[in-house]
Amino acid sequence: MPKKINKREFLKSCFLGAGAATLGLDAMESWASGLLKSDPAGPADDKLWKWSREAVFYAPTARGIKCTLCPNMCNLREGETSICRTRVVNGGKLHTIAYGNPCSVHVDPIEKKPLYHFLPGSRSYSIATAGCNFACRYCQNWEISQVSPKDTRNDDLMPQKVVEEAITGKCTTIAYTYSEPVIFYEYMYDTARIARSKGVKNLMISNGFINEKPLQMLCQHIDAANIDLKAFTDDIYSRLCGGSLNPVQNTLKILKSEQVWFEITCLIVPGWNDDMQHIALMCDWLLANGLESYPLHFSRFHPMYKLVRLPATPLTTLEKARNIALIKGMKYVYIGNVPGSGYENTVCHYCKKTLIERKGFTIISNHISGSACKFCKTKIPGVWG
Amino acid sequence: MKKDNGYKISLFLLGFVTMPVQIILLREFMVVFGGNELIIGILLADWLILTATGAFLAGRFSKSTKECPSHPPHPPVIPLDNPTNLNLNLNLNFFPILPLLTFILLYLLRPVIFPPGAMVSLPAIWLLTALLLLPFCLLSGWLFTRLAGHLSSLKRENFTGRAYALESVGSILGGALFSFVLVFFFDGYWSLVIIALTTWLVLMIMNLLNNGWKKAILALSLMILTVASSVWFSLPRSVQQELFPGQTLVFAKDSPYGKVVVTKNDGQVNLFYNGIPVYHSDQQMQDEESVHYALLQRQNPEQVLAISGGLKGITEQILKYPSIRHVDYVEIDPWLVRSEMTYLGSVEGDKVQVSFMDARRFLSTVTTYYDMILVNLPEPLSAQVNRCYTYEFFLKAREHLHPGGVLCTALPATTNYIGGASMTANATLFKTLQQVFPNVLIIPGGKNFFLASDSLLTGAIGRIAELRGISNDYVNQYYMDDASIVSRGAYILEQLNTTSPVNRDDRPVSYLSQLQYWMSYFNLNLTWILLGIAGLFLLFFIMLNPIRLGLFTAGFVTAGAEYILILAIQVFFGYAYFLMGIIFVLFMTGLALGAMFGKSIFAGDKHLLNWLVFGTGVFTLMMSALIRVPGLAGAGSLLVAAVFSLLVLCLAFLMGTVFSHGSVLYRGRYEKVSGDAYSADLIGSAFGLMILSMVLVPLLGLRLSCLVMSLVAFVAAARLSLDKNKL
Incomplete structure (x- = not known):
C-alpha cells in the first residue's frame, strides 16, 4: 500500500521539486566564499618560525607528506598547510607551527573542564594554541580554533616555562584545552613530560580525534582526559563538526586500556543530537566496552558561533538523557551548564548517598575517604588525591 | 473603457503590488537569514538590480513598439486586448502569485539547503536571495518597461515620466495599505494574498469592461485557487514550522516591528524574534547575569530601568532586592511582551511599569531618575540597534541616573581569547562609555558585560553576592570566581586598542566593527566586499552614457540621502513606526509629483539634466549643513519634524523630475527608453543604499557622507556638461 503523506509533506515535495535546481547552491557558495576568504593560509604565511618543530608523526607519500597524527590524515605538498592549520610541509618534512606559542592562558577550577572525579577542587593552569582538526558549528572558542597560530596574538611560553608558571600559580595540573590539544601534540607532549617530572599532573581536554599510535605515546605522560562525544552517528559528526565517530570510540578504548582516567562530555544540541534512541545506543556501546564507571556529562547547549538560531537545550531533554544513561547502567551521570539543577553532585553508585556536594565550581562537602565512599566503603572510580 | 486607461491602471497596479511585496518579502528574508545592515543592503541591492535587469532587458528585446520621441507620424498602437498583448495580460495576472510562491519556497528551501539553526554566510544569502527574487523582480521591471512603452505609443509621446508617477502613486497606496492597515490584522503571507486578490479583482473588472470575459475568468480562477490552496495547506504556518525542526510552533505573529514566534520542545517554551531565539523558560543564568552584575554594585537600588531582555525573567531578578520601589521595563514591540506573558507567565505586583516604546524615545520623554539602567539589546549589527550604543545615548542615560547609578550593557562573549574583530568592537564600546562615565x-561572563558609573565599580561579584544575601542559582559565591573575573576582565582591557574611535549618532562606527566581527564567523573579509562594490560603482560611473549617468547619479544620491535622512530621524525622534510610514508616503508623493509636474516647473532644454543632477549635489550639501545633530537636537520637535519632512519631499521631487526629464532625452524605441531610464535609476539606487549603509556612514559619519554624495553629483554634472553634445 502506498504511504500516505500529509498536506504539509505534499506541499513540501511540490516546492522542493521546483527548487531542486537551487541545490547546486552549496557548490556556488563554496566558490563565492572562496573568493572572499580572508584566511591567510598560503606559502608566504606558512614559513617556519621560532615556534616551529619537526612533527613527530608523518610519512612520505607520492604526493608529498602525509600527517599521521589524526584521522584527517592530511596529504600535503610542499608549502601546504593541514586542515588543523598547524602543520606545514617545509623542506620535505612536516613541521608544527604551534610549539610554545599559546594564545590563551588562564587558571581555571578543574570542575570547569569538566573533571569531577579527578582531584576535585584543584586549580588547573590551562593553555591552548590556535587551530583545530574539527570545525564545530557551535564552538565557543572559534576565534582560536578556526584560525592559524599565525593569526592570533600569542605568548612565548616554552614547555619549561609553562611548568614553572603552573607551579608558581599553585596549580596541581596543567590542562591542554580550549581549542584542540591534539593539534599542538608536540608542545603538549614535551610540556607533559617535564610537568610530570616536577609532580604536576596533565589533563587533555579533547575531541578525541587522534590516531592510535600518537595517543598511546601520549598516554605515558597524561594523567586524565575529558573527551567530547559529540554525537553517535557518523552523519551528525560530519555535518555538525566535520569529524567522524569511530576514531573517538577508539580513543576511549585506548585511554581505558592505557589506564588514563577520563570523563566523557556530550553536549546535546536541539535538533542535532537530541534523539534519545541515539543516546541509548551510545550508552549501550559504553557499557559493552566496560566504560560504565567513567563519568558521563550531558551538557546544555546555548546558542553560539554559527548555531545561533536554535534554542538552548531544554532541561527535560537533559534529564531524559541522564535517566536513560542511568537505566542502561552508567554509574556517574552529570548535567552541566544548568546552575542550580542539583545534577552536579557525585552520588555513590552503591549506597546512593551524596559524596561530593557541588555548587558551581565550589566543593561544599566531600565524603570520599581514601578513594572510597565514607558511608558504604565502596571504591569510587576516579583520582581523588 | 479607454485603452490608455487600461495601461494607466496596470501601471498603478504594478506599483500597488510591488511596494508592499517588497516590504513583506524583505521582512521575511530578514527573518529567515538575519537582519544586519549588510544583509539588508544585499537584499535591497538584489531587489533593485534584478528589477533593473528586467526593465533593461524588456527595453532591449521587445519589438512591439517603434517610436522616436522627435517625430511620431503614425506609431503602431497595440491595445490591451490585442493578441500580441496577450502575454502582457497573462503576466499581469500571474504577477501577484509570484510573491506567494517566493514566500513558500523561502521557508521550504532554507532548512533543506542549510543546516538547522545555523547562520548562513553572506555569499549564500546573496545567491539564494537572487534566485528566489529573480522571477518577481525581473517581471516587475519587464512590466514597467512594456507598459510605459505601450502607453507612450498610444499617446504618441514619451510617457515614461508619467508612467513612473503612476507607478509611484500605486506604490503609495499599496505601501500605505500594508503599513497602516494590513500589518495590524494579517501576517505577511495573508497580506500578500489580499494584495493579490485586490489586483485580480481590478484586472477582472477591467477585462469585463473590455469584453474580455475569458481573461476575467482567469483572474477569478486564480483568486479561488489561491485562497483555497492557502486554507487547505494551512499556510503560512505549515511552511514556517520547517524553520523550527524538533520544535512545535505554537504561535506566530507579524507585528509592525517584526515577527514573534513561540515554539515548544520538551516542555521548554522558546520565544523567537525575527528568527533569533530571544528568551526561553529556565534561563536563570542569562537573566541573573543581565541583572545582578549591575544591581549588586549598590547597597539599596530603588529605581531600575530595564530595556528589553525579557519582562518576566529580568524583572523577577530585579525584584529580589527588597529595596526596589519601581521598575520601568521598555520594549518596542508589544507583541513580544504579550507573547511572553501568555506563554512564559506574567509579572505580579505593581512595582513594574511596562512601556512599549523605542528606548531612546523613552529616555527623551521620562523625567524619572534611576539607580540602574540595564540595556539588554542585541549587539549593534544594524544602524537602528546601534543608536543604543552611541555616545549620545549613553549621555542621555547618564542624565537619568542618580549619582552613583550604574549602566549595564553587553557584547557577545570573548570567552578565552579576544580576536581582532571582536577586539575592535569591544574597544569601541569601552571607549564610548569612557567618554561619558x-x-x-568589563565582567566576562555569558557575554562581555560593560558596567559604567560615576562611582567605583567592583569585580568581586561572588563576595558581594554573598554579602547582600541575594539568592541566585548562578551569580553567587559558588560560581563566581572573583579572582578569575578580575584577571579575565583585565586581560580583555589589556588587549583593547586605546585609540579606537567613539561610536556616535552621526558616525556610527560600532556597527561596522560588529559587521566585521560577524563576517569573521565565515572567515570572510568585509574589506574585499566593500572594495568590490566601490569598484563596480566606479565602473558604472565611468562607462555609462551621459543620460544614464544622470539618472544613475540621481538614483545614487537620492537613495543615499534617503538612508541618511531615515537614520537622522531615528536619532532625533527614536524609532517610531508611524513616523517611518509617513516618511515613506512623503517620499513616494514627492517622487510622483516630480515625475508628473517637475518637467513643467523646470522648463528647460537638454542641458537641464546636468543642472538637475547638480541640484541633487547642492541638496545633499545643504543636508550636510542641516544635519548637525547636536544643533538640531535642541530645537523643538515640531520644527525638526517639519524640516525633515520638507527635506524628504524636496529630495523625492527632485528625483522624480530628474527621471521625467532624463527619460525625455532618450532616443529610440519607447520601450528601450523606458527600460534604460528605469534601470539606470534603480541601479544607482542600489549602489546608493549599499555604499552609504555599508561604507560611507559608518566610516565617515552622516555629514561627511553627504559631502561625498555632493561630490559624486558635482562630478557627474561636470561630465554631463562636457558631454552635452551627446545628450
Missing part, C-alpha cells in the same frame, strides 16, 4: 568595568 569615569568608571567602566
Whole structure:
C-alpha cells in the first residue's frame, strides 16, 4: 500500500521539486566564499618560525607528506598547510607551527573542564594554541580554533616555562584545552613530560580525534582526559563538526586500556543530537566496552558561533538523557551548564548517598575517604588525591 | 473603457503590488537569514538590480513598439486586448502569485539547503536571495518597461515620466495599505494574498469592461485557487514550522516591528524574534547575569530601568532586592511582551511599569531618575540597534541616573581569547562609555558585560553576592570566581586598542566593527566586499552614457540621502513606526509629483539634466549643513519634524523630475527608453543604499557622507556638461 503523506509533506515535495535546481547552491557558495576568504593560509604565511618543530608523526607519500597524527590524515605538498592549520610541509618534512606559542592562558577550577572525579577542587593552569582538526558549528572558542597560530596574538611560553608558571600559580595540573590539544601534540607532549617530572599532573581536554599510535605515546605522560562525544552517528559528526565517530570510540578504548582516567562530555544540541534512541545506543556501546564507571556529562547547549538560531537545550531533554544513561547502567551521570539543577553532585553508585556536594565550581562537602565512599566503603572510580 | 486607461491602471497596479511585496518579502528574508545592515543592503541591492535587469532587458528585446520621441507620424498602437498583448495580460495576472510562491519556497528551501539553526554566510544569502527574487523582480521591471512603452505609443509621446508617477502613486497606496492597515490584522503571507486578490479583482473588472470575459475568468480562477490552496495547506504556518525542526510552533505573529514566534520542545517554551531565539523558560543564568552584575554594585537600588531582555525573567531578578520601589521595563514591540506573558507567565505586583516604546524615545520623554539602567539589546549589527550604543545615548542615560547609578550593557562573549574583530568592537564600546562615565568595568561572563558609573565599580561579584544575601542559582559565591573575573576582565582591557574611535549618532562606527566581527564567523573579509562594490560603482560611473549617468547619479544620491535622512530621524525622534510610514508616503508623493509636474516647473532644454543632477549635489550639501545633530537636537520637535519632512519631499521631487526629464532625452524605441531610464535609476539606487549603509556612514559619519554624495553629483554634472553634445 502506498504511504500516505500529509498536506504539509505534499506541499513540501511540490516546492522542493521546483527548487531542486537551487541545490547546486552549496557548490556556488563554496566558490563565492572562496573568493572572499580572508584566511591567510598560503606559502608566504606558512614559513617556519621560532615556534616551529619537526612533527613527530608523518610519512612520505607520492604526493608529498602525509600527517599521521589524526584521522584527517592530511596529504600535503610542499608549502601546504593541514586542515588543523598547524602543520606545514617545509623542506620535505612536516613541521608544527604551534610549539610554545599559546594564545590563551588562564587558571581555571578543574570542575570547569569538566573533571569531577579527578582531584576535585584543584586549580588547573590551562593553555591552548590556535587551530583545530574539527570545525564545530557551535564552538565557543572559534576565534582560536578556526584560525592559524599565525593569526592570533600569542605568548612565548616554552614547555619549561609553562611548568614553572603552573607551579608558581599553585596549580596541581596543567590542562591542554580550549581549542584542540591534539593539534599542538608536540608542545603538549614535551610540556607533559617535564610537568610530570616536577609532580604536576596533565589533563587533555579533547575531541578525541587522534590516531592510535600518537595517543598511546601520549598516554605515558597524561594523567586524565575529558573527551567530547559529540554525537553517535557518523552523519551528525560530519555535518555538525566535520569529524567522524569511530576514531573517538577508539580513543576511549585506548585511554581505558592505557589506564588514563577520563570523563566523557556530550553536549546535546536541539535538533542535532537530541534523539534519545541515539543516546541509548551510545550508552549501550559504553557499557559493552566496560566504560560504565567513567563519568558521563550531558551538557546544555546555548546558542553560539554559527548555531545561533536554535534554542538552548531544554532541561527535560537533559534529564531524559541522564535517566536513560542511568537505566542502561552508567554509574556517574552529570548535567552541566544548568546552575542550580542539583545534577552536579557525585552520588555513590552503591549506597546512593551524596559524596561530593557541588555548587558551581565550589566543593561544599566531600565524603570520599581514601578513594572510597565514607558511608558504604565502596571504591569510587576516579583520582581523588 | 479607454485603452490608455487600461495601461494607466496596470501601471498603478504594478506599483500597488510591488511596494508592499517588497516590504513583506524583505521582512521575511530578514527573518529567515538575519537582519544586519549588510544583509539588508544585499537584499535591497538584489531587489533593485534584478528589477533593473528586467526593465533593461524588456527595453532591449521587445519589438512591439517603434517610436522616436522627435517625430511620431503614425506609431503602431497595440491595445490591451490585442493578441500580441496577450502575454502582457497573462503576466499581469500571474504577477501577484509570484510573491506567494517566493514566500513558500523561502521557508521550504532554507532548512533543506542549510543546516538547522545555523547562520548562513553572506555569499549564500546573496545567491539564494537572487534566485528566489529573480522571477518577481525581473517581471516587475519587464512590466514597467512594456507598459510605459505601450502607453507612450498610444499617446504618441514619451510617457515614461508619467508612467513612473503612476507607478509611484500605486506604490503609495499599496505601501500605505500594508503599513497602516494590513500589518495590524494579517501576517505577511495573508497580506500578500489580499494584495493579490485586490489586483485580480481590478484586472477582472477591467477585462469585463473590455469584453474580455475569458481573461476575467482567469483572474477569478486564480483568486479561488489561491485562497483555497492557502486554507487547505494551512499556510503560512505549515511552511514556517520547517524553520523550527524538533520544535512545535505554537504561535506566530507579524507585528509592525517584526515577527514573534513561540515554539515548544520538551516542555521548554522558546520565544523567537525575527528568527533569533530571544528568551526561553529556565534561563536563570542569562537573566541573573543581565541583572545582578549591575544591581549588586549598590547597597539599596530603588529605581531600575530595564530595556528589553525579557519582562518576566529580568524583572523577577530585579525584584529580589527588597529595596526596589519601581521598575520601568521598555520594549518596542508589544507583541513580544504579550507573547511572553501568555506563554512564559506574567509579572505580579505593581512595582513594574511596562512601556512599549523605542528606548531612546523613552529616555527623551521620562523625567524619572534611576539607580540602574540595564540595556539588554542585541549587539549593534544594524544602524537602528546601534543608536543604543552611541555616545549620545549613553549621555542621555547618564542624565537619568542618580549619582552613583550604574549602566549595564553587553557584547557577545570573548570567552578565552579576544580576536581582532571582536577586539575592535569591544574597544569601541569601552571607549564610548569612557567618554561619558569615569568608571567602566568589563565582567566576562555569558557575554562581555560593560558596567559604567560615576562611582567605583567592583569585580568581586561572588563576595558581594554573598554579602547582600541575594539568592541566585548562578551569580553567587559558588560560581563566581572573583579572582578569575578580575584577571579575565583585565586581560580583555589589556588587549583593547586605546585609540579606537567613539561610536556616535552621526558616525556610527560600532556597527561596522560588529559587521566585521560577524563576517569573521565565515572567515570572510568585509574589506574585499566593500572594495568590490566601490569598484563596480566606479565602473558604472565611468562607462555609462551621459543620460544614464544622470539618472544613475540621481538614483545614487537620492537613495543615499534617503538612508541618511531615515537614520537622522531615528536619532532625533527614536524609532517610531508611524513616523517611518509617513516618511515613506512623503517620499513616494514627492517622487510622483516630480515625475508628473517637475518637467513643467523646470522648463528647460537638454542641458537641464546636468543642472538637475547638480541640484541633487547642492541638496545633499545643504543636508550636510542641516544635519548637525547636536544643533538640531535642541530645537523643538515640531520644527525638526517639519524640516525633515520638507527635506524628504524636496529630495523625492527632485528625483522624480530628474527621471521625467532624463527619460525625455532618450532616443529610440519607447520601450528601450523606458527600460534604460528605469534601470539606470534603480541601479544607482542600489549602489546608493549599499555604499552609504555599508561604507560611507559608518566610516565617515552622516555629514561627511553627504559631502561625498555632493561630490559624486558635482562630478557627474561636470561630465554631463562636457558631454552635452551627446545628450
